Amino acid sequence: MTNSMTQAATAPKISVKGLKKSFGRKIVLDGFDIEIAKGESLVIIGGSGSGKSVFLKCLLGLIHPDAGSILVDGAEMANGNKGARERLRRKMGMLFQGGALFDSLTVWENVAFALNEGVGRRRIARAHSREIAVEKLNSVGLPEDVADLSPAELSGGMQKRVALARAIAPTPEILLFDEPTTGLDPIMADTINNLIVSSVQTLGATAISITHDMASARKIATRIAMLYQGKIIWEGSASEVENSGNPYVDQFVHGRSEGPIQLQVRAL
Amino acid sequence: MIDFLSTIGRRVLGLFAIAGRLALFVARALSHCFRPPFYFRNIVQQFWTIGYNSLPVVGLTAVFTGAVLALQASVGFSKLTAPSAIPMLVVVSVTRELGPVLASLMVAGRVGAAIAAELGTMRVTEQIDALETLATNPMKYLVVPRVLAGLLMMPLLVLIADVIGVMGGFVVSSFILNLNESAYLINTINYLHTRDVVSGLVKAAVFGLIITLLGCFNGYNSRGGAQGVGAATTNAVVYASVLILFFDYFLTELFLTQ
Known part of the structure; x- marks a missing residue:
């Protein structure tokens, strides 16, 4: 070792x-x-x-x-x-084939999941994690409007983008x-x-x-x-x-x- | 002949394999119930969906159970014994047996199926894998909240079912059979024993565990797309119902010999 x-x-x-x-x-x-x-x-x-x-x-x-x-x-x-x-x-961050977004959560909660729930990472206030999520969504070309939608309301390509944002969110x-x-x-x-x-x-x-x-x-x-x-x-x-x-x-x-x-x- | 025997052998081995995996799953799930971190948002949410949202189904089952018991009892008793026999029959059967068993069977259909379908879909769409890659233990995030909700909400539901069941019997006895209302209530209280109620609530807690654990187990281990999720849902309800009746017998024996 x-x-x-x-x-x-x-x-x-x-x-x-x-x-x-x-x-x-x-x-x-x-x-x-x-x-x-x-x-x-x-x-x-x-x-x-x-x-x-x-x-x-x-x-x-x-x-x-x-x-x-x-x-x-x-x-x-x-x-x-x-x-x-x-x-x-x-x-590691992983982009799954079908996106694998959590359909019980909104788009921004998906993106901020690791920040809100992940074990071993410093937990941060929800308001702040939402800001980070929106920033990550912008970086994959999605406007703030989608943040409060549920993943099922998005097209396949948009779901992939959200999944990418979720994968890169914990850097x-x-x-x-x-x-x-x-x-x-x-x-x-x-x-x-x-x-x-x-x-x-x-x-x-x-x-x-x-x-x-x-x-x-x-x-x-x-x-x-x-x-x-x-x-x-x-x-x-x-x-x-x-x-x-x-x-x-x-x-x-x-x-x-x-x-x-x-x-x-x-x-x- | 050899084929026939080997088929039986394979089936038996398969059954033992499932029993073993179920036992391991149950042990893991229960041990995670006592180890942090806890996801309180999910726990509260499951208390709501498993407990509160099951009230209409459980309430309707209870009111008709109590009512039909009173109606059936009215046939067998004379005018003289009916006013005391009907409330006794209703309160004892509902608190000991029919409240916990019928409520649990209804909840197995409603909640067990929903859990298996939700977790099964999460498994086949890789959402459970995604949870793990996001440094979240799916046992703690998905299974523990549901199991805790089953364990703690089922006795509460059955307590409510007991009250509603007795009221169902009261309505039939007072307004359809035209028997004395106050005699019904007094006799109910006379025959209402703490031991009966508590044994019913203990049963309810065990049944709640059975329903949620089997729902989680079948959903968590489902394979192969829509068909796999369908099979998981069916298995969750069927196994839970059978195990409820099985455990009901042994728990009853345990309480009666005390």
């Missing part, structure tokens, strides 16, 4: 080694390795059912991997005790995006991509996104990795992805139905 602490200054922000997870007989992650440097924006691409979401949930400590380690700032996430996991989790060091553009029209998708890029830059955060939308990947990523059958089979800079020379990556990037990648039948 002390050894890994002293290395933390030079070590990558997140280091994943030999991560394995299976559900029943179905192997989802099969020796997943990746290192992510501070301030980097990594996009993991891969087909549906390739284990992308499972990796994010392992990283958040929502799913316990069967084997392997996840080091965040040199501290163990995967096998650490509950308190350590919760401390690490406080460094996390690590931002995770689960298919941020799925289900959005191309214009709204581009808006969300721009917001992701600008909020990651403003926070100086390390970002990990998973997506199968190549337009989104090209826009967000500084580095792209491809996940196939539970392993990273290719990684490189965003510009290299077009001419990777890897038949799997080529098939995915160019969206061809014929190639080495076999279709995943069962959902995860």
Whole structure:
């Protein structure tokens, strides 16, 4: 532990080694390795059912991997005790695929949730947390009028924006995006991509996104990795992805139905 | 034959697995009831939705239970014994058995289903995962307020149901059977025993726990979209109702042997 602490200054922000997870007989992650440097924006691409979401949930400590380690700032996430996991989790913000806004709360209460309810953070007065929430809403291009609406009254794209505002509100060091553009029209998708890029830059955060939308990947990523059958089979800079020379990556990037990648039948 | 046996075996193992997971869930939920932080806003809100909002259903059930008891009793007793027998039958049955059991079954349908559907939807739309990523324990934020509300509101509801049930019997006996009103009230007080009321309230607290814990358990562990939420809701109501009747028998035995 002390050894890994002293290395933390030079070590990558997140280091994943030999991560394995299976559900029943179905192997989802099969020796997943990746290192992510501070301030980097990594996009993991891969087909549906390739284990992308499972990796994010392992990283958040929502799913316990069967084997392997996840080091965040040199501290163990995967096998650490509950308190350590919760401390690490406080460094992370997550944008869920469907937004996952709390529909029993108003928009501003959603955005300020971590400030109002989060354990271990200094609690602040509701009036002040509302101000912060409105500020965060403005930063994702939403006017103050939406603050008192309920999430169900908003369109899908607006919900995504609110969810993004909620993820960045506690100023996390690590931002995770689960298919941020799925289900959005191309214009709204581009808006969300721009917001992701600008909020990651403003926070100086390390970002990990998973997506199968190549337009989104090209826009967000500084580095792209491809996940196939539970392993990273290719990684490189965003510009290299077009001419990777890897038949799997080529098939995915160019969206061809014929190639080495076999279709995943069962959902995860 | 082998197939048949293996099916039975799998079912039995599945049942034990569910029982084990339920026991762990209950232990976790109850232990979180005693450990801070507490979300007082949520607790008060659940007291309101589980307690206050169940009053109409519980009240209606109670008034008709008392009324029909009085009506049924009027057939079996002579003109001479009816004025004392009817109030005795009503007050003893309502406080010991019918108040807690019928009120709890109605609340299981209303509250247990609502809890399972709400938590189930939160699970499948990743809202429960989102709570965890926002450094909030969903056990404390969602489960504890509901369980506390079940434990504390159910006895209050049953106390009110007892009063309303007796009044239902009073209305039928006085205005439909034309028996003496003051005799009814005096006999009610004569046959009203603290032990009966308290045993009913203890039952109510246990049933309140059963309803909310099963609602939370089924909702919290629901899987697979709309169909999963539907199954969770059904299971919450069915299991809670069966367990209420099951525990009612054993609690009654416990109180009668005291």
